[in-house]
Amino acid sequence: DAKTTQPNSMESNEEEPVHLPCNHSTISGTDYIHWYRQLPSQGPEYVIHGLTSNVNNRMASLAIAEDRKSSTLILHRATLRDAAVYYCILRDPGGSQGNLIFGKGTKLSVKP
Amino acid sequence: ETGVTQSPTHLIKTRGQQVTLRCSSQSGHNTVSWYQQALGQGPQFIFQYYREEENGRGNFPPRFSGLQFPNYSSELNVNALELDDSALYLCASSWGVAGGEAFFGQGTRLTVV
Numbered sequence: 001d002a003k004t005t006q007p008n009s010m011e012s013n014e015e016e017p018v019h020l021p022c023n024h025s026t027i028s029g030t031d032y033i034h035w036y037r038q039l040p041s042q043g044p045e046y047v048i049h050g051l052t053s054n055v056n057n058r059m060a061s062l063a064i065a066e067d068r069k070s071s072t073l074i075l076h077r078a079t080l081r082d083a084a085v086y087y088c089i090l091r092d093p094g095g096s097q098g099n100l101i102f103g104k105g106t107k108l109s110v111k112p
Numbered sequence: 113e114t115g116v117t118q119s120p121t122h123l124i125k126t127r128g129q130q131v132t133l134r135c136s137s138q139s140g141h142n143t144v145s146w147y148q149q150a151l152g153q154g155p156q157f158i159f160q161y162y163r164e165e166e167n168g169r170g171n172f173p174p175r176f177s178g179l180q181f182p183n184y185s186s187e188l189n190v191n192a193l194e195l196d197d198s199a200l201y202l203c204a205s206s207w208g209v210a211g212g213e214a215f216f217g218q219g220t221r222l223t224v225v
Contacts, residue, residue, distance in 0.1 A: 036214075043116075043202050043216030044155065087154060093212070099145055099168055100204075100214060102154030 022088030118217035135203030144186040
């Protein structure tokens with residue numbers, strides 16, 4: 001399975017935008033880019049996913065590089081509730097099994 | 113629609129004992145995956161069940177076993193517990209084998225002493 005690389009930690013101020021980067025230079029043509037986040041003392045929570053085009057939902061935006069070797073999760077206005085570990089994961093929907101391969105993720109701290 | 117629920121939330125066991133963890137999947141989901149999360153690490157895939165059959169397994173020994181029932185709920189069994197088995201055990205349900213969104217439970221915190 002293709003690997004992803006993320007910074008260990010990032011800091012943000014409340015109500016400012018946050019850009020969380022992810023590198024996936026070995027991504028295959030059928031891999032979707034998924035983002036999950038894990039708030040303290042909770043299970044991971046789906047955030048967003050995409051293939052080639054940028055994606056928006058109520059939680060975040062996903063910007064995917066043209067060569068698909070990197071992507072950025074954008075939180076438009078960080079809140080204290082967004083403090084979590086964010087995981088960037090590649091997933092092939094045509095694969096024989098659907099397990100998610102988590103790295104260590106990026107721990108996002110949000111300062112008031 | 114109900115979410116994924118896991119029981120118990122916390123558990124303390126002695127080394128060498130056996131433990132069973134339970135997971136009720138989200139309504140309409142037919143696939144359940146189990147993950148182990150050690151402190152400070154990302155979740156590690158244990159195995160996946162699809163329509164009551166094991167459909168993939170991570171790098172875990174045979175003393176980790178599971179079941180999926182006709183209502184798609186699931187159990188994770190761990191025999192001969194070791195101290196290193198202390199972790200948060202997460203269950204995730206989804207529709208279908210691959211792709212799409214996985215819904216996680218809050219996890220079971222297992223401590224082996």
